Amino acid sequence: MQALFSHIRQYCDFSQEAIESLGSVLKPVKLEKGEFLTTEGKVCSSVYFVEQGCLRGYYNLDGKEITYWFAFENNFVTSLLSFVTRNPGMENIQLLEDCKLWEISYDDLHRLYKKHTDVNTLGRIINERYYVMLEERFVSNHFKEARDRYENLLATAPHILQRVPLGHVASYLGMTQETLSRIRSKS
Amino acid sequence: MQALFSHIRQYCDFSQEAIESLGSVLKPVKLEKGEFLTTEGKVCSSVYFVEQGCLRGYYNLDGKEITYWFAFENNFVTSLLSFVTRNPGMENIQLLEDCKLWEISYDDLHRLYKKHTDVNTLGRIINERYYVMLEERFVSNHFKEARDRYENLLATAPHILQRVPLGHVASYLGMTQETLSRIRSKS
DNA sequence: TCTATTTTTTGACTTATGTCAAAAGCGATG
DNA sequence: CATCGCTTTTGACATAAGTCAAAAAATAGA
Numbered sequence: 001m002q003a004l005f006s007h008i009r010q011y012c013d014f015s016q017e018a019i020e021s022l023g024s025v026l027k028p029v030k031l032e033k034g035e036f037l038t039t040e041g042k043v044c045s046s047v048y049f050v051e052q053g054c055l056r057g058y059y060n061l062d063g064k065e066i067t068y069w070f071a072f073e074n075n076f077v078t079s080l081l082s083f084v085t086r087n088p089g090m091e092n093i094q095l096l097e098d099c100k101l102w103e104i105s106y107d108d109l110h111r112l113y114k115k116h117t118d119v120n121t122l123g124r125i126i127n128e129r130y131y132v133m134l135e136e137r138f139v140s141n142h143f144k145e146a147r148d149r150y151e152n153l154l155a156t157a158p159h160i161l162q163r164v165p166l167g168h169v170a171s172y173l174g175m176t177q178e179t180l181s182r183i184r185s186k187s
Numbered sequence: 188m189q190a191l192f193s194h195i196r197q198y199c200d201f202s203q204e205a206i207e208s209l210g211s212v213l214k215p216v217k218l219e220k221g222e223f224l225t226t227e228g229k230v231c232s233s234v235y236f237v238e239q240g241c242l243r244g245y246y247n248l249d250g251k252e253i254t255y256w257f258a259f260e261n262n263f264v265t266s267l268l269s270f271v272t273r274n275p276g277m278e279n280i281q282l283l284e285d286c287k288l289w290e291i292s293y294d295d296l297h298r299l300y301k302k303h304t305d306v307n308t309l310g311r312i313i314n315e316r317y318y319v320m321l322e323e324r325f326v327s328n329h330f331k332e333a334r335d336r337y338e339n340l341l342a343t344a345p346h347i348l349q350r351v352p353l354g355h356v357a358s359y360l361g362m363t364q365e366t367l368s369r370i371r372s373k374s
Numbered sequence: 375t376c377t378a379t380t381t382t383t384t385g386a387c388t389t390a391t392g393t394c395a396a397a398a399g400c401g402a403t404g
Numbered sequence: 405c406a407t408c409g410c411t412t413t414t415g416a417c418a419t420a421a422g423t424c425a426a427a428a429a430a431t432a433g434a
Contacts, residue, residue: 179422364411
């Protein structure tokens with residue numbers, strides 16, 4: 001749980017009571033490679049913090065799996081659309097490695113939001129960060145060509161290429177696996 | 188200011204004091220078509236609420252203007268990356284019509300965040316909504332073909348096509364103006 | 375160590391979309 | 405109502421990336 005707390009402290013101050021409240025509702029979860037945290041059509045009712053391992057979020061679009069994020073150690077993970085709206089999501093979250101996670105339920109989190117300003121602030125800040133990251137990716141993915149997108153990934157997040165099968169990475173970069181393979185062989 | 192308050196109430200409860208505090212720091216701003224709220228290289232230090240008019244956010248990427256959002260009545264507008272990180276942004280925000288806006292500064296907003304839980308909650312919720320919208324657009328834009336993206340826009344946000352020049356819309360949809368023009372003529 | 379399965383690469387071909395350039399349409403201004 | 409500037413359309417051509425299929429390489433299991 002220490003990894004989580006020290007990660008949180010990077011974002012904002014956190015009172016001792018808030019830490020304790022949070023600690024009391026976190027549940028440790030261990031799952032194996034290939035398992036799912038949520039799947040299409042389900043309401044995702046928890047946020048997870050990744051202590052160890054990696055995961056991907058993907059949609060099924062026209063019969064194809066579209067991977068649109070990866071999460072690693074010290075990332076928060078949920079199907080945000082479903083979590084926020086309380087409606088069934090389109091998203092699947094799958095473990096790419098065996099994982100150690102910390103889970104907090106929607107209800108517990110919202111009790112903490114009401115009780116501790118600190119937690120509310122944390123929620124807001126994490127959201128801001130995730131928005132900003134998505135925005136950067138949105139712009140670069142959609143308006144640069146395939147080779148640039150690959151090279152940008154190499155420069156900013158090479159660990160993804162080391163831990164994730166190429167097919168998922170290709171999808172994440174918005175190209176086919178064949179195209180990514182060709183780009184790699186010519187560089 | 189009523190439009191703003193009733194818009195806020197759609198998201199969450201808001202105490203009378205929070206409303207009053209907010210009201211006391213909001214500044215009315217009127218600007219003309221073509222003017223900018225922020226430009227590349229500047230720190231964006233305000234959030235704006237659009238009472239009347241429309242705007243676009245765009246990046247300069249490899250010498251091209253990439254429009255990646257539009258805002259209309261009842262939307263909040265800022266260069267979020269710059270606003271959140273306090274660093275110069277890459278983004279330009281330009282008025283596409285004469286506008287009536289309400290402005291709140293970073294400092295005032297963060298004073299309110301500290302003082303009123305309600306405002307903090309509002310900030311979090313608005314962020315969540317904006318994240319979710321961006322995510323939907325990210326997936327549909329990047330993984331569907333040009334014609335589908337256009338038809339999706341027609342179905343979900345036809346007002347954009349009525350109020351915004353085609354070149355900006357094409358960029359927003361991730362295609363050239365020529366392609367968008369051809370798609371429209373063949374449908 | 376030797377299969378069996380999954381992942382990655384390579385090849386041949388197709389196609390959607392981009393590029394460049396010119397024409398047409400439209401709206402504002404004097 | 406004629407002209408100027410901006411927006412949109414059309415045409416001809418180029419090309420990045422997709423598709424389908426098979427071979428090669430890597431990984432995991434027995």
